[in-house]
Amino acid sequence: MSRPLTPRQQNVYDFIVKTLNEQGYPPTRAEIARALGFRSPNAAEEHLRALERKGVIRMVAGTSRGIRLPAQEQAEPEGEPPSQGLPIIGEVAAGSPVLATEHIDRYCPLPPEYFTPRADYLLRVRGLSMKDVGILEGDLLAVHRTERVRDGQIVVARLEDEVTVKRFRRQGPRVWLEAENPDFAPIEVDLRNEALEIEGIGVGVIRGGNGQALN
Template identity: 75%
Template sequence: MAQALTARQQNVYDFIVKTMGDHGYPPTRAEIARALGFRSPNAAEEHLRALERKGAIRIVRNTSRGIRLPAQDASVESAIDTVGNSDSASQGLPIIGEVAAGSPILAAEHIDRYCPLPAEYFTPKADYLLRVRGLSMKDVGILEGDLLAVHRTEHVRDGQIVVARIDDDVTVKRFQRQGHHVQLTAENTDFPPIDIDLRTQALDIEGVGVGVIRGGNGQALG
Protein backbone atom coordinates (compact mmCIF):
# COMPACT_ATOMS: atom_id res chain seq x y z
CA MET A 1 0.00 0.00 0.00
CA ALA A 2 1.13 3.51 -0.73
CA GLN A 3 0.60 4.84 2.82
CA ALA A 4 0.38 3.30 6.28
CA LEU A 5 -3.09 2.73 7.70
CA THR A 6 -4.38 3.65 11.12
CA ALA A 7 -5.52 0.78 13.33
CA ARG A 8 -9.19 1.51 12.54
CA GLN A 9 -8.53 1.75 8.81
CA GLN A 10 -6.69 -1.57 8.97
CA ASN A 11 -9.73 -3.12 10.67
CA VAL A 12 -11.97 -1.89 7.87
CA TYR A 13 -9.54 -3.09 5.20
CA ASP A 14 -9.22 -6.53 6.83
CA PHE A 15 -13.01 -6.87 7.02
CA ILE A 16 -13.30 -6.03 3.31
CA VAL A 17 -10.69 -8.64 2.40
CA LYS A 18 -12.34 -11.27 4.61
CA THR A 19 -15.80 -10.59 3.19
CA MET A 20 -14.53 -10.82 -0.37
CA GLY A 21 -12.73 -14.06 0.47
CA ASP A 22 -15.76 -15.59 2.19
CA HIS A 23 -18.49 -14.45 -0.20
CA GLY A 24 -16.83 -13.36 -3.43
CA TYR A 25 -18.05 -9.77 -3.18
CA PRO A 26 -17.32 -6.76 -0.94
CA PRO A 27 -19.43 -5.62 2.04
CA THR A 28 -21.88 -2.75 2.08
CA ARG A 29 -21.32 0.33 4.24
CA ALA A 30 -24.06 -0.89 6.60
CA GLU A 31 -22.37 -4.29 6.94
CA ILE A 32 -19.03 -2.64 7.74
CA ALA A 33 -20.68 -0.38 10.32
CA ARG A 34 -22.49 -3.31 11.95
CA ALA A 35 -19.43 -5.57 12.04
CA LEU A 36 -17.07 -2.94 13.41
CA GLY A 37 -19.44 -1.14 15.75
CA PHE A 38 -19.76 2.18 13.90
CA ARG A 39 -22.77 4.30 14.74
CA SER A 40 -23.83 4.69 11.11
CA PRO A 41 -22.89 3.72 7.54
CA ASN A 42 -21.62 7.28 7.12
CA ALA A 43 -18.77 6.51 9.51
CA ALA A 44 -17.87 3.50 7.38
CA GLU A 45 -17.97 5.71 4.28
CA GLU A 46 -15.46 8.10 5.84
CA HIS A 47 -13.04 5.24 6.49
CA LEU A 48 -13.52 3.94 2.94
CA ARG A 49 -12.68 7.34 1.49
CA ALA A 50 -9.56 7.48 3.65
CA LEU A 51 -8.55 4.02 2.43
CA GLU A 52 -9.07 5.14 -1.16
CA ARG A 53 -6.93 8.25 -0.64
CA LYS A 54 -4.17 6.01 0.69
CA GLY A 55 -4.40 3.68 -2.30
CA ALA A 56 -5.63 0.66 -0.31
CA ILE A 57 -8.94 0.33 -2.14
CA ARG A 58 -10.76 1.76 -5.13
CA ILE A 59 -14.39 2.88 -4.80
CA VAL A 60 -16.83 2.30 -7.66
CA ARG A 61 -19.36 5.12 -7.37
CA ASN A 62 -23.13 4.63 -7.16
CA THR A 63 -23.05 0.97 -6.09
CA SER A 64 -23.66 -0.34 -2.58
CA ARG A 65 -20.81 -2.88 -2.82
CA GLY A 66 -18.56 -0.92 -5.14
CA ILE A 67 -15.24 -1.62 -3.45
CA ARG A 68 -12.22 -2.92 -5.37
CA LEU A 69 -8.75 -4.00 -4.27
CA PRO A 70 -6.25 -2.35 -6.65
CA ALA A 71 -3.58 -4.98 -6.04
CA GLN A 72 -6.00 -7.72 -7.05
CA ASP A 73 -7.18 -5.74 -10.06
CA ALA A 74 -3.58 -5.21 -11.18
CA SER A 75 -2.69 -8.90 -11.03
CA VAL A 76 -5.86 -9.83 -12.89
CA GLU A 77 -5.37 -7.16 -15.53
CA SER A 78 -1.80 -8.37 -16.04
CA ALA A 79 -3.07 -11.89 -16.56
CA ILE A 80 -5.80 -10.76 -18.93
CA ASP A 81 -3.26 -8.79 -20.96
CA THR A 82 -1.48 -12.07 -21.70
CA VAL A 83 -4.60 -14.03 -22.65
CA GLY A 84 -4.10 -16.00 -25.81
CA ASN A 85 -6.44 -17.65 -28.25
CA SER A 86 -5.39 -21.22 -27.53
CA ASP A 87 -8.18 -23.70 -26.87
CA SER A 88 -6.04 -25.63 -24.40
CA ALA A 89 -7.36 -25.78 -20.85
CA SER A 90 -3.78 -25.51 -19.64
CA GLN A 91 -3.96 -21.82 -20.51
CA GLY A 92 -5.99 -21.16 -17.38
CA LEU A 93 -9.63 -20.38 -16.66
CA PRO A 94 -11.96 -20.41 -19.67
CA ILE A 95 -13.82 -17.17 -20.35
CA ILE A 96 -17.39 -18.00 -21.32
CA GLY A 97 -19.28 -15.76 -23.71
CA GLU A 98 -22.80 -16.33 -25.03
CA VAL A 99 -24.33 -19.69 -24.14
CA ALA A 100 -26.45 -21.30 -26.82
CA ALA A 101 -29.91 -22.43 -25.79
CA GLY A 102 -29.93 -25.91 -24.30
CA SER A 103 -26.19 -26.55 -24.57
CA PRO A 104 -23.67 -27.08 -21.73
CA ILE A 105 -22.19 -23.87 -20.41
CA LEU A 106 -18.63 -25.16 -20.81
CA ALA A 107 -19.12 -26.38 -24.38
CA ALA A 108 -16.09 -25.56 -26.52
CA GLU A 109 -18.04 -23.20 -28.76
CA HIS A 110 -18.86 -20.98 -25.78
CA ILE A 111 -15.24 -20.44 -24.73
CA ASP A 112 -13.95 -17.15 -26.11
CA ARG A 113 -10.43 -17.56 -24.75
CA TYR A 114 -8.51 -18.45 -21.59
CA CYS A 115 -7.29 -16.26 -18.76
CA PRO A 116 -4.02 -17.49 -17.16
CA LEU A 117 -5.24 -17.26 -13.57
CA PRO A 118 -5.06 -20.35 -11.36
CA ALA A 119 -8.38 -21.77 -10.19
CA GLU A 120 -7.09 -21.44 -6.60
CA TYR A 121 -6.94 -17.65 -6.98
CA PHE A 122 -10.55 -17.80 -5.73
CA THR A 123 -12.07 -19.57 -2.72
CA PRO A 124 -13.63 -21.97 -3.42
CA LYS A 125 -11.73 -22.49 -6.65
CA ALA A 126 -13.18 -21.09 -9.85
CA ASP A 127 -13.96 -23.32 -12.82
CA TYR A 128 -14.62 -20.58 -15.36
CA LEU A 129 -15.10 -16.83 -15.85
CA LEU A 130 -18.44 -15.56 -17.14
CA ARG A 131 -18.69 -12.25 -18.95
CA VAL A 132 -21.28 -9.93 -17.46
CA ARG A 133 -23.84 -8.12 -19.58
CA GLY A 134 -26.17 -5.50 -18.16
CA LEU A 135 -26.58 -3.92 -14.74
CA SER A 136 -28.99 -6.26 -12.97
CA MET A 137 -26.36 -6.99 -10.27
CA LYS A 138 -24.73 -3.56 -10.05
CA ASP A 139 -25.55 -3.04 -6.36
CA VAL A 140 -23.18 -5.86 -5.39
CA GLY A 141 -20.45 -4.42 -7.60
CA ILE A 142 -21.00 -6.79 -10.56
CA LEU A 143 -20.93 -4.39 -13.48
CA GLU A 144 -21.16 -4.43 -17.25
CA GLY A 145 -17.95 -5.87 -18.71
CA ASP A 146 -16.80 -7.55 -15.48
CA LEU A 147 -15.80 -11.20 -15.34
CA LEU A 148 -17.67 -13.25 -12.75
CA ALA A 149 -15.60 -16.13 -11.39
CA VAL A 150 -17.82 -19.20 -11.00
CA HIS A 151 -17.38 -22.38 -8.97
CA ARG A 152 -19.32 -25.25 -10.54
CA THR A 153 -21.78 -26.80 -8.09
CA GLU A 154 -25.44 -27.70 -7.86
CA HIS A 155 -25.49 -27.20 -4.09
CA VAL A 156 -26.25 -23.61 -3.09
CA ARG A 157 -27.36 -21.78 0.02
CA ASP A 158 -29.91 -19.02 0.39
CA GLY A 159 -28.34 -15.64 -0.27
CA GLN A 160 -25.63 -16.87 -2.62
CA ILE A 161 -25.13 -15.38 -6.05
CA VAL A 162 -25.71 -18.12 -8.60
CA VAL A 163 -25.48 -18.77 -12.31
CA ALA A 164 -28.86 -20.32 -13.06
CA ARG A 165 -30.39 -21.85 -16.16
CA ILE A 166 -34.12 -21.30 -16.53
CA ASP A 167 -35.37 -23.33 -19.47
CA ASP A 168 -32.93 -22.15 -22.16
CA ASP A 169 -31.83 -18.89 -20.52
CA VAL A 170 -28.78 -18.40 -18.28
CA THR A 171 -28.77 -15.60 -15.70
CA VAL A 172 -26.83 -14.34 -12.68
CA LYS A 173 -28.97 -13.60 -9.62
CA ARG A 174 -29.20 -14.01 -5.84
CA PHE A 175 -30.80 -17.32 -4.78
CA GLN A 176 -33.58 -17.83 -2.22
CA ARG A 177 -35.65 -20.98 -1.76
CA GLN A 178 -38.73 -21.89 0.28
CA GLY A 179 -39.99 -25.38 -0.36
CA HIS A 180 -40.91 -25.76 -4.03
CA HIS A 181 -40.52 -22.05 -4.68
CA VAL A 182 -37.31 -20.31 -5.71
CA GLN A 183 -36.81 -16.59 -6.09
CA LEU A 184 -33.91 -15.24 -8.15
CA THR A 185 -33.37 -11.64 -7.16
CA ALA A 186 -31.48 -8.91 -8.99
CA GLU A 187 -29.28 -6.46 -7.08
CA ASN A 188 -30.87 -3.51 -8.85
CA THR A 189 -34.36 -2.23 -8.06
CA ASP A 190 -35.02 -1.67 -11.77
CA PHE A 191 -35.24 -5.45 -12.25
CA PRO A 192 -38.12 -7.49 -10.73
CA PRO A 193 -37.38 -10.85 -9.07
CA ILE A 194 -37.84 -14.08 -11.00
CA ASP A 195 -40.23 -16.48 -9.25
CA ILE A 196 -39.98 -20.18 -10.06
CA ASP A 197 -42.21 -23.08 -9.01
CA LEU A 198 -39.97 -26.14 -9.17
CA ARG A 199 -43.00 -28.40 -9.62
CA THR A 200 -43.79 -26.90 -13.01
CA GLN A 201 -40.62 -25.17 -14.22
CA ALA A 202 -37.08 -26.42 -14.74
CA LEU A 203 -34.22 -24.72 -12.91
CA ASP A 204 -30.58 -25.81 -13.10
CA ILE A 205 -27.80 -24.26 -11.04
CA GLU A 206 -24.60 -23.96 -13.07
CA GLY A 207 -22.52 -22.66 -10.17
CA VAL A 208 -22.00 -19.94 -7.57
CA GLY A 209 -20.15 -16.67 -7.93
CA VAL A 210 -16.86 -16.65 -6.02
CA GLY A 211 -15.33 -13.38 -7.20
CA VAL A 212 -15.55 -10.48 -9.61
CA ILE A 213 -12.72 -9.06 -11.70
CA ARG A 214 -12.43 -6.30 -14.22
CA GLY A 215 -11.71 -7.19 -17.81
CA GLY A 216 -13.18 -8.47 -21.05
CA ASN A 217 -15.57 -6.84 -23.46
CA GLY A 218 -18.20 -7.74 -25.99
CA GLN A 219 -21.29 -9.84 -25.44
CA ALA A 220 -21.94 -11.51 -22.14
CA LEU A 221 -24.50 -12.85 -19.72
CA GLY A 222 -26.23 -10.89 -17.00
Protein backbone atom coordinates in the same frame (compact mmCIF):
# COMPACT_ATOMS: atom_id res chain seq x y z
CA MET B 1 18.95 -14.90 -21.72
CA SER B 2 21.00 -14.36 -24.83
CA ARG B 3 21.73 -10.64 -24.38
CA PRO B 4 21.35 -8.26 -21.44
CA LEU B 5 18.24 -6.07 -21.31
CA THR B 6 18.35 -2.34 -21.76
CA PRO B 7 17.06 -0.31 -18.79
CA ARG B 8 13.78 0.35 -20.61
CA GLN B 9 13.34 -3.30 -21.53
CA GLN B 10 14.02 -4.22 -17.91
CA ASN B 11 11.28 -1.80 -16.82
CA VAL B 12 8.82 -3.47 -19.20
CA TYR B 13 9.82 -6.95 -18.05
CA ASP B 14 9.55 -5.99 -14.37
CA PHE B 15 6.07 -4.53 -14.96
CA ILE B 16 4.95 -7.75 -16.67
CA VAL B 17 6.22 -9.84 -13.73
CA LYS B 18 4.64 -7.44 -11.20
CA THR B 19 1.26 -7.59 -12.99
CA LEU B 20 1.37 -11.39 -13.17
CA ASN B 21 2.22 -11.66 -9.49
CA GLU B 22 -0.42 -9.18 -8.33
CA GLN B 23 -3.28 -9.93 -10.73
CA GLY B 24 -2.55 -13.40 -12.06
CA TYR B 25 -2.54 -12.39 -15.73
CA PRO B 26 -0.25 -10.29 -17.95
CA PRO B 27 -0.86 -6.64 -18.89
CA THR B 28 -2.10 -5.37 -22.24
CA ARG B 29 0.04 -3.15 -24.46
CA ALA B 30 -2.10 -0.17 -23.47
CA GLU B 31 -1.56 -0.89 -19.76
CA ILE B 32 2.19 -1.14 -20.29
CA ALA B 33 2.23 2.13 -22.22
CA ARG B 34 0.17 3.90 -19.56
CA ALA B 35 2.21 2.58 -16.64
CA LEU B 36 5.60 3.37 -18.18
CA GLY B 37 4.73 6.62 -19.92
CA PHE B 38 4.98 5.48 -23.56
CA ARG B 39 3.27 7.61 -26.16
CA SER B 40 1.28 4.71 -27.59
CA PRO B 41 0.73 0.95 -27.28
CA ASN B 42 2.89 0.59 -30.41
CA ALA B 43 5.92 1.66 -28.39
CA ALA B 44 5.12 -1.04 -25.84
CA GLU B 45 4.79 -3.55 -28.68
CA GLU B 46 8.31 -2.73 -29.90
CA HIS B 47 9.76 -3.42 -26.45
CA LEU B 48 7.79 -6.66 -26.19
CA ARG B 49 9.18 -7.84 -29.53
CA ALA B 50 12.69 -7.03 -28.33
CA LEU B 51 12.10 -9.01 -25.13
CA GLU B 52 10.83 -11.92 -27.19
CA ARG B 53 13.93 -11.86 -29.39
CA LYS B 54 16.06 -12.02 -26.25
CA GLY B 55 14.10 -15.02 -25.02
CA VAL B 56 12.70 -13.62 -21.77
CA ILE B 57 9.05 -13.62 -22.88
CA ARG B 58 6.94 -15.48 -25.40
CA MET B 59 4.21 -13.76 -27.43
CA VAL B 60 0.92 -15.51 -28.18
CA ALA B 61 -0.79 -14.22 -31.31
CA GLY B 62 -4.44 -13.19 -31.36
CA THR B 63 -4.89 -12.04 -27.76
CA SER B 64 -4.35 -8.71 -26.03
CA ARG B 65 -2.82 -10.43 -22.99
CA GLY B 66 -0.76 -12.95 -24.91
CA ILE B 67 2.46 -12.60 -22.95
CA ARG B 68 4.03 -15.67 -21.38
CA LEU B 69 7.17 -16.15 -19.30
CA PRO B 70 9.17 -19.16 -20.53
CA ALA B 71 10.65 -19.64 -17.06
CA GLN B 72 7.17 -20.21 -15.63
CA GLU B 73 6.14 -22.50 -18.47
CA GLN B 74 9.23 -24.65 -17.95
CA ALA B 75 8.21 -25.01 -14.30
CA GLU B 76 5.06 -26.96 -15.26
CA PRO B 77 5.14 -30.59 -14.01
CA GLU B 78 6.88 -32.90 -16.50
CA GLY B 79 4.45 -34.77 -18.72
CA GLU B 80 1.61 -32.29 -18.14
CA PRO B 81 0.63 -29.66 -20.70
CA PRO B 82 0.94 -26.02 -19.62
CA SER B 83 -2.28 -24.78 -18.04
CA GLN B 84 -4.33 -22.52 -20.28
CA GLY B 85 -5.93 -20.86 -17.29
CA LEU B 86 -9.61 -20.23 -16.73
CA PRO B 87 -11.91 -20.32 -19.77
CA ILE B 88 -13.79 -17.09 -20.42
CA ILE B 89 -17.37 -17.78 -21.45
CA GLY B 90 -19.06 -15.19 -23.62
CA GLU B 91 -22.52 -15.92 -24.97
CA VAL B 92 -24.17 -19.21 -23.97
CA ALA B 93 -26.30 -20.82 -26.66
CA ALA B 94 -29.75 -22.02 -25.59
CA GLY B 95 -29.81 -25.60 -24.38
CA SER B 96 -26.06 -26.24 -24.63
CA PRO B 97 -23.53 -26.74 -21.81
CA VAL B 98 -21.94 -23.58 -20.45
CA LEU B 99 -18.43 -24.98 -20.99
CA ALA B 100 -19.02 -26.08 -24.58
CA THR B 101 -15.98 -25.30 -26.71
CA GLU B 102 -17.86 -22.89 -28.94
CA HIS B 103 -18.72 -20.69 -25.94
CA ILE B 104 -15.10 -20.13 -24.88
CA ASP B 105 -13.85 -16.75 -26.06
CA ARG B 106 -10.32 -17.19 -24.73
CA TYR B 107 -8.46 -18.16 -21.58
CA CYS B 108 -7.39 -15.99 -18.67
CA PRO B 109 -4.03 -17.07 -17.17
CA LEU B 110 -5.40 -16.85 -13.65
CA PRO B 111 -5.07 -19.96 -11.44
CA PRO B 112 -8.38 -21.53 -10.29
CA GLU B 113 -7.05 -21.53 -6.72
CA TYR B 114 -6.97 -17.72 -6.71
CA PHE B 115 -10.63 -17.93 -5.69
CA THR B 116 -12.21 -19.75 -2.75
CA PRO B 117 -13.74 -22.14 -3.53
CA ARG B 118 -11.71 -22.59 -6.70
CA ALA B 119 -13.15 -21.19 -9.92
CA ASP B 120 -13.93 -23.38 -12.92
CA TYR B 121 -14.60 -20.64 -15.45
CA LEU B 122 -15.17 -16.91 -15.93
CA LEU B 123 -18.53 -15.72 -17.23
CA ARG B 124 -18.74 -12.36 -18.99
CA VAL B 125 -21.54 -10.33 -17.41
CA ARG B 126 -24.26 -8.85 -19.60
CA GLY B 127 -26.55 -6.11 -18.33
CA LEU B 128 -26.83 -4.25 -15.03
CA SER B 129 -29.20 -6.41 -13.00
CA MET B 130 -26.48 -7.03 -10.34
CA LYS B 131 -24.93 -3.57 -10.29
CA ASP B 132 -25.72 -2.85 -6.63
CA VAL B 133 -23.29 -5.58 -5.52
CA GLY B 134 -20.61 -4.35 -7.91
CA ILE B 135 -21.17 -6.83 -10.75
CA LEU B 136 -21.26 -4.64 -13.83
CA GLU B 137 -21.64 -4.92 -17.59
CA GLY B 138 -18.49 -6.44 -19.08
CA ASP B 139 -17.11 -7.78 -15.79
CA LEU B 140 -15.95 -11.38 -15.52
CA LEU B 141 -17.72 -13.38 -12.82
CA ALA B 142 -15.60 -16.23 -11.45
CA VAL B 143 -17.83 -19.30 -11.11
CA HIS B 144 -17.38 -22.46 -9.04
CA ARG B 145 -19.34 -25.30 -10.64
CA THR B 146 -21.78 -26.85 -8.17
CA GLU B 147 -25.45 -27.67 -7.85
CA ARG B 148 -25.40 -27.12 -4.10
CA VAL B 149 -26.42 -23.60 -3.19
CA ARG B 150 -27.48 -21.76 -0.04
CA ASP B 151 -29.98 -18.96 0.36
CA GLY B 152 -28.40 -15.61 -0.39
CA GLN B 153 -25.63 -16.86 -2.65
CA ILE B 154 -25.08 -15.38 -6.09
CA VAL B 155 -25.67 -18.11 -8.63
CA VAL B 156 -25.44 -18.79 -12.33
CA ALA B 157 -28.82 -20.33 -13.09
CA ARG B 158 -30.32 -21.84 -16.22
CA LEU B 159 -34.03 -21.23 -16.67
CA GLU B 160 -35.82 -22.20 -19.87
CA ASP B 161 -32.50 -22.35 -21.77
CA GLU B 162 -31.48 -18.90 -20.59
CA VAL B 163 -28.48 -18.44 -18.31
CA THR B 164 -28.67 -15.64 -15.77
CA VAL B 165 -26.72 -14.33 -12.76
CA LYS B 166 -28.91 -13.62 -9.73
CA ARG B 167 -29.13 -13.99 -5.95
CA PHE B 168 -30.77 -17.25 -4.88
CA ARG B 169 -33.67 -17.48 -2.42
CA ARG B 170 -35.79 -20.54 -1.73
CA GLN B 171 -38.86 -21.34 0.33
CA GLY B 172 -40.14 -24.88 -0.12
CA PRO B 173 -40.75 -25.59 -3.80
CA ARG B 174 -40.51 -21.91 -4.73
CA VAL B 175 -37.32 -20.16 -5.75
CA TRP B 176 -36.72 -16.48 -6.31
CA LEU B 177 -33.84 -15.29 -8.48
CA GLU B 178 -33.33 -11.77 -7.23
CA ALA B 179 -31.59 -8.94 -9.02
CA GLU B 180 -29.44 -6.41 -7.18
CA ASN B 181 -31.00 -3.50 -9.02
CA PRO B 182 -34.45 -2.07 -8.17
CA ASP B 183 -35.22 -1.74 -11.88
CA PHE B 184 -35.43 -5.54 -12.20
CA ALA B 185 -38.21 -7.64 -10.65
CA PRO B 186 -37.38 -11.00 -9.05
CA ILE B 187 -37.82 -14.10 -11.19
CA GLU B 188 -40.11 -16.55 -9.39
CA VAL B 189 -39.79 -20.24 -10.16
CA ASP B 190 -42.14 -23.01 -8.99
CA LEU B 191 -40.00 -26.14 -8.97
CA ARG B 192 -43.11 -28.32 -9.11
CA ASN B 193 -43.72 -27.41 -12.72
CA GLU B 194 -40.66 -25.45 -13.90
CA ALA B 195 -37.11 -26.64 -14.50
CA LEU B 196 -34.27 -24.73 -12.86
CA GLU B 197 -30.62 -25.75 -13.05
CA ILE B 198 -27.84 -24.24 -10.98
CA GLU B 199 -24.65 -24.02 -13.04
CA GLY B 200 -22.52 -22.70 -10.19
CA ILE B 201 -21.96 -19.98 -7.61
CA GLY B 202 -20.14 -16.69 -8.00
CA VAL B 203 -16.84 -16.63 -6.13
CA GLY B 204 -15.24 -13.40 -7.36
CA VAL B 205 -15.25 -10.62 -9.93
CA ILE B 206 -12.64 -9.34 -12.35
CA ARG B 207 -13.50 -5.72 -12.96
CA GLY B 208 -14.16 -4.86 -16.58
CA GLY B 209 -12.72 -8.17 -17.72
CA ASN B 210 -9.17 -6.89 -17.33
CA GLY B 211 -8.84 -5.21 -13.97
CA GLN B 212 -8.08 -6.37 -10.46
CA ALA B 213 -9.70 -9.58 -9.29
CA LEU B 214 -11.97 -9.17 -6.29
CA ASN B 215 -12.93 -12.09 -4.08
